[in-house]
Amino acid sequence: MLTKLTHWSRLKSPWILHLNTGACNACDIEVVAALTPRFDVERFGILLKATPRHADVIICTGPATRQMKDRLIRIYEQTPDPKFVIAVGACAMSGCVYRGAYNVIGGIDQVIPVDVYVPGCPVRPDAVIDGVVKLLNKLKG
Amino acid sequence: MKFQIPIGPQHPALKEPISLRMTVEGEVIRDADIRLGYNHRGLEKLAEQKTWIQNIYLTERICGICSHSHTTCYVQGVEKLMELEPPKRGLYIRTLVAELERIHSHLLWLGVAGHEAGFDSFFMYTWRDREIVMDILEIITGNRVHYGINTIGGVRRDLDEQQVKRILDSLDILRQRSEYYKHLGTNEPSFVARLAGVGYLSREDAIALCAVGPTLRASGVAMDVRKDDPYAVYDEVPFEVCTADTCDVLGRTVVRIKELFQCYNIIEFLLKNLPAGPVAVRAPRRAKPNEVVSRYEAPRGENIHYIKSNGTDKPERLKVRAPTLGNYAATIQMLKNGFIADVPLIFAAIDPCICCAERAVSLVDARTGQEKIISLNSLKSLSLKLSAGNKRKREAEWPL
Ligand code: SF4
Numbered sequence A: 001m002l003t004k005l006t007h008w009s010r011l012k013s014p015w016i017l018h019l020n021t022g023a024c025n026a027c028d029i030e031v032v033a034a035l036t037p038r039f040d041v042e043r044f045g046i047l048l049k050a051t052p053r054h055a056d057v058i059i060c061t062g063p064a065t066r067q068m069k070d071r072l073i074r075i076y077e078q079t080p081d082p083k084f085v086i087a088v089g090a091c092a093m094s095g096c097v098y099r100g101a102y103n104v105i106g107g108i109d110q111v112i113p114v115d116v117y118v119p120g121c122p123v124r125p126d127a128v129i130d131g132v133v134k135l136l137n138k139l140k141g
Numbered sequence B: 001m002k003f004q005i006p007i008g009p010q011h012p013a014l015k016e017p018i019s020l021r022m023t024v025e026g027e028v029i030r031d032a033d034i035r036l037g038y039n040h041r042g043l044e045k046l047a048e049q050k051t052w053i054q055n056i057y058l059t060e061r062i063c064g065i066c067s068h069s070h071t072t073c074y075v076q077g078v079e080k081l082m083e084l085e086p087p088k089r090g091l092y093i094r095t096l097v098a099e100l101e102r103i104h105s106h107l108l109w110l111g112v113a114g115h116e117a118g119f120d121s122f123f124m125y126t127w128r129d130r131e132i133v134m135d136i137l138e139i140i141t142g143n144r145v146h147y148g149i150n151t152i153g154g155v156r157r158d159l160d161e162q163q164v165k166r167i168l169d170s171l172d173i174l175r176q177r178s179e180y181y182k183h184l185g186t187n188e189p190s191f192v193a194r195l196a197g198v199g200y201l202s203r204e205d206a207i208a209l210c211a212v213g214p215t216l217r218a219s220g221v222a223m224d225v226r227k228d229d230p231y232a233v234y235d236e237v238p239f240e241v242c243t244a245d246t247c248d249v250l251g252r253t254v255v256r257i258k259e260l261f262q263c264y265n266i267i268e269f270l271l272k273n274l275p276a277g278p279v280a281v282r283a284p285r286r287a288k289p290n291e292v293v294s295r296y297e298a299p300r301g302e303n304i305h306y307i308k309s310n311g312t313d314k315p316e317r318l319k320v321r322a323p324t325l326g327n328y329a330a331t332i333q334m335l336k337n338g339f340i341a342d343v344p345l346i347f348a349a350i351d352p353c354i355c356c357a358e359r360a361v362s363l364v365d366a367r368t369g370q371e372k373i374i375s376l377n378s379l380k381s382l383s384l385k386l387s388a389g390n391k392r393k394r395e396a397e398w399p400l
Helices: A002-012 A026-033 A066-078 A089-094 A125-140 B043-047 B052-060 B067-082 B088-116 B120-141 B161-187 B189-195 B203-208 B213-217 B249-272 B323-335 B340-349 B376-386
Strands: A015-020 A047-049 A057-061 A084-088 A104-106 A116-118 B003-007 B019-025 B028-035 B290-298 B301-309 B315-321 B363-365 B370-372
Touching (some): A015 A026, A015 A066, A026 A089, A026 B120, A066 A104, A084 A125, A089 A116, B019 B340, B043 B052, B052 B067, B052 B315, B067 B301, B088 B120, B088 B161, B189 B249, B203 B323, B213 B301, B301 B323
Antiparallel strands (some): B290 B301, B301 B315, B363 B370
């Protein structure tokens, strides 16, 4: 009964943490734009949270920079289980134009496990919503 | 009793990774220290491995909010190196996109300021209207954020009649909405009370600490690269430089709202006087050995690119000085003697774009906010002196 309830609530109100790991800001504003009236993800119960301790889903934008690597791992560890990671943007998937730069490790998946990849440079807010919905469907199944 | 409070790199009040160390006495900040590098990607080095054309797309990805600023600044420099003269129509379209970007950036900032002041419906309003600008940009360039419209020698896409009409129609809506923001931003008692007097930066300090953009103009200094050193077509376009003299966050808000109206006028002028002709000229693949400094008034202030060519199809050096970097020293001054609760607001008021600023080594004395400029030789001897007693590289610890 209780597990059913938690499962249901997890599907109905995933709280997200938005983390910039070295992005160019474009993906970030598109993620924030997804929260504002035109796209309004709050109608799906998705809420942007400020601290990793409240979050279910981490939305990562940007390539993992060397400076950010340890912080990224720490933030991942601070998030309570079960946790999911969405890599938003070409940077978070593979490094995008920054691939090969001395301070860039590569995609987020070089550092922490990733569940959903959303392509685009920058992603459209619609794509972010699509990514979250795909994740939720995955949880359902 | 003094405490040190670290904020960041991941913190509710900050949207991007940066770390602030604040020394506080009770609620009052006595000293602040900004630490950078979380977002450093090594763009300048990367630029040396890419061709002139590829670098347009790289510089675009320096920052997502002022992406057009960086490409325009870069492209202008390269055009000077290659001795190209872009056609008038191309320059008009380039300026048009630049002004649209300024509108979207200022609306975005207004929303963030509202959010930091606890006025979330303002945030939602401005971001809703920002979508109108994003739509226009998407119609003109095909993309919402990274427009990719600049190319060396002009722009890549032309405008047609229908698009011009559509933009003019949308401008009317934006004007109306901005009237409302102007009313709200200057009359809403609780909003004004929250912003007034916060983050004071006197005129003298603003000049001494090399503040740029709206931060500088809100301290009563009428400085704008578009007026002082006109690039593109700004010498033909009538507009005013907006200033305020309250020297606080309220002033910075007012300056930005005023600038919105100037932007609408500029866009209207550009569209009504759009000359006919081609939008771009063919660019050569190589540039002669030379060096150039290009200036551009980005939404956040003066953007400077230094480009050096060596006769090949790649730059030998690209140096970017983004406006946010120019504002850091002033931010420390603003934070001092303020309250902890004001930090997000003050910090947001310079409209920080951390990914823009993550690339320089400048010697900023955090305690006095003084910037030291020293010659390469004295820098070398200084570094030798400082590192004389250090451990060898392999044994040294990473300082951060
Ligand atoms: S994917 Fe593109 S838009 Fe997104 S952070 Fe990377 S460079 Fe910027």
